Amino acid sequence: MPQQKDIVKIAIQMPGAYPQLIQLDQKKPLSAVIKEVCDGWNLSGPDNHALQYADGVQMYITESGCCAEDLYKGIQSADSGVRCDSLKQLANVSTDVTFAQEFISRDGHVLLVKIVEDGNESPLIMTHTLTSFFELMDHQIVSWENLSSAFIKKIASLVNAKVCDASIQQVSLALLESMVQSGRALYLLVKQEVTLERLLAHLQVANQQIQTKAMALLMALLQTAGDADRQNIIHSSGAVGDEMAHYLYVLQSVTLNHLEPRMRTPLDCYSQDQREVLHTLRQAAFETESENSLSNERRRSLCAKEFRKLGFSNNSNPGQDLVRAPPGLLALDTMEYFSSRYPDAYSRFVLENSSREDKHECPFARSSIQLTLVLCEILRIGDPPSETGADYHPIFFSQDRLVEELFCVCIQLLNKTWKEMRATQEDFDKVPETPTAPS
Numbered sequence: 300m301p302q303q304k305d306i307v308k309i310a311i312q313m314p315g316a317y318p319q320l321i322q323l324d325q326k327k328p329l330s331a332v333i334k335e336v337c338d339g340w341n342l343s344g345p346d347n348h349a350l351q352y353a354d355g356v357q358m359y360i361t362e363s364g365c366c367a368e369d370l371y372k373g374i375q376s377a378d379s380g381v382r383c384d385s386l387k388q389l390a391n392v393s394t395d396v397t398f399a400q401e402f403i404s405r406d407g408h409v410l411l412v413k414i415v416e417d418g419n420e421s422p423l424i425m426t427h428t429l430t431s432f433f434e435l436m437d438h439q440i441v442s443w444e445n446l447s448s449a450f451i452k453k454i455a456s457l458v459n460a461k462v463c464d465a466s467i468q469q470v471s472l473a474l475l476e477s478m479v480q481s482g483r484a485l486y487l488l489v490k491q492e493v494t495l496e497r498l499l500a501h502l503q504v505a506n507q508q509i510q511t512k513a514m515a516l517l518m519a520l521l522q523t524a525g526d527a528d529r530q531n532i533i534h535s536s537g538a539v540g541d542e543m544a545h546y547l548y549v550l551q552s553v554t555l556n557h558l559e560p561r562m563r564t565p566l567d568c569y570s571q572d573q574r575e576v577l578h579t580l581r582q583a584a585f586e587t588e589s590e591n592s593l594s595n596e597r598r599r600s601l602c603a604k605e606f607r608k609l610g611f612s613n614n615s616n617p618g619q620d621l622v623r624a625p626p627g628l629l630a631l632d633t634m635e636y637f638s639s640r641y642p643d644a645y646s647r648f649v650l651e652n653s654s655r656e657d658k659h660e661c662p663f664a665r666s667s668i669q670l671t672l673v674l675c676e677i678l679r680i681g682d683p684p685s686e687t688g689a690d691y692h693p694i695f696f697s698q699d700r701l702v703e704e705l706f707c708v709c710i711q712l713l714n715k716t717w718k719e720m721r722a723t724q725e726d727f728d729k730v731p732e733t734p735t736a737p738s
Contacts, residue, residue: 312353316340351392366392367401374410379424386427393434400440408435412450422464429454429470436477443481448488451478455492458501458516465506472501472512479519486523493520507543514546521553544689551695552684558702559681561629566621573628576635577617581605583638584649608653610662620664625681626671629702634667636703637710644707648714658724661717663710665727670709674702 307325312318319339323332330345337345349366370392373385392398402408411432414420420428436443457463457471475493478485493516501513566573585605593601603614611617621631638645652660675681680702698704720726 311336311350313340367398367405367407371402371405371407371410374407374414374428379421383421383424383427386424386431390427390430390434393431396438396440399435399438403435403440408432408441411435412447416447416450416453418453422467426464426466426470429467429474433470433474433477436474443478443485446478446485451475451485451488452492454478455489458493459497461497461500465509468501469506469509469512472509472516476512476516476519479516479523483523486520490520511543511546514543514550518546518549518553521550541689544691545687547691548688549684551691552679552682552688554695555678555680555702556683558629558675561632562625562627562675562680564627565624566618566628566631568616568618568622573631574618576631577606578602580634580638581609583642584609584646606664608660609649610652610660610664610666612662612665617664620668623668625675626668629675630668630671633671633703633706634664636700637667637707640703641707644711648711651714659721660724661714661722662724662727666713667706667710670706670713671702674705674709678702 307323308320309323310318310320319336321332321336321339329350333348333350334345336350337343337348342348347368351366370385370389374382374389376382376385389402393402411428414428415425415432418425435441454471454474457467458475460468475489479489498513498517501509502517504510568574581602585608599615606617607614609617611620613619621627648661649663652663655661678701692701695701716722
């Protein structure tokens with residue numbers, strides 16, 4: 300006789316029948332328990348019935364096909380009410396992997412694909428259909444790669460639609476995210492079908508669930524592409540939820556990490572293009588006599604003098620200052636950006652320091668290289684995004700060239716601080732106080 304602790308009392312209910320209160324022997328095979336329940340209701344075929352939790356998530360305790368078969372038939376009913384109820388129930392029970400296996404074995408997922416492709420159902424039925432399909436696919440019983448291009452284009456059209464039920468767009472965004480993450484081929488197809496304009500529009504709506512799903516899809520596209528172009532992203536002015544904050548943080552991290560190759564690549568002193576950038580920096584800072592009229596010796600002497608005024612320690616070969624990586628070529632990029640984007644400020648910085656006593660000069664090149672390194676550390680360029688990170692900088696979403704723009708502001712503040720301190724070369728490491736992250 301089983302011990303009392305193995306016996307529990309449970310209530311079992313079925314539509315159209317009086318509930319049963321049974322003493323469940325937990326040591327009995329589940330099939331025997333189901334047979335006893337079926338006998339109590341005079342039901343035949345106990346092998347075609349299953350127990351399901353009534354509270355919380357309606358997971359099946361076992362499943363051998365009866366419910367899967369009933370729902371498979373129900374979603375094909377000529378009665379739209381029956382179809383809707385069947386699909387609603389399907390969306391709930393598809394979270395159970397055992398049920399999912401039974402339903403998919405009947406090609407139930409293929410039937411759902413056809414409903415979506417035909418697109419003749421009401422928004423409510425379409426929502427239940429898409430949700431059911433997403434839950435079924437989430438078990439990875441069927442590969443996303445097996446989906447037809449027609450189905451994928453249909454889902455993309457729901458996302459791109461300017462007028463569409465919010466619930467439909469929400470689950471459609473989630474479906475596309477899973478497709479993108481499943482492989483390169485689907486990524487290319489989704490990227491081709493979904494317009495960036497629509498994704499950005501979804502990021503600006505008041506519905507934060509759609510915002511979050513759109514951000515998740517955008518992140519999946521960026522992470523798969525590796526070099527996708529980033530656009531200014533403006534999100535709603537309302538409070539940002541934890542999940543949305545995480546996606547903004549990840550988007551920021553992934554985009555900033557596109558600069559990592561430049562940061563880790565030292566300048567190649569034999570590169571003609573890179574040498575030309577260095578000479579462009581020099582020529583933009585000084586009004587010199589025509590170099591073509593000078594002898595080679597005079598030209599080299601003049602260049603060395605001007606590179607020294609620019610703050611390079613190796614006057615005859617300034618590229619040597621940029622072989623340290625990080626910050627590598629990123630330091631050259633920031634200097635070039637400052638000189639071309641803000642030429643007056645750049646000339647003022649260089650000429651102002653050229654007129655100071657030698658010991659009070661603020662070396663532009665040396666300062667720029669160190670400042671670029673500091674910005675890389677603050678912005679964590681090269682660090683993979685954490686799974687729980689949510690610390691993003693709103694300024695990031697209003698600037699196309701965040702690192703370069705921050706550099707331009709900071710290098711001028713550094714020069715101002717240097718002047719106010721009446722700093723000398725010995726004070727170099729004291730002046731660039733570590734700034735806080737941008738807000």
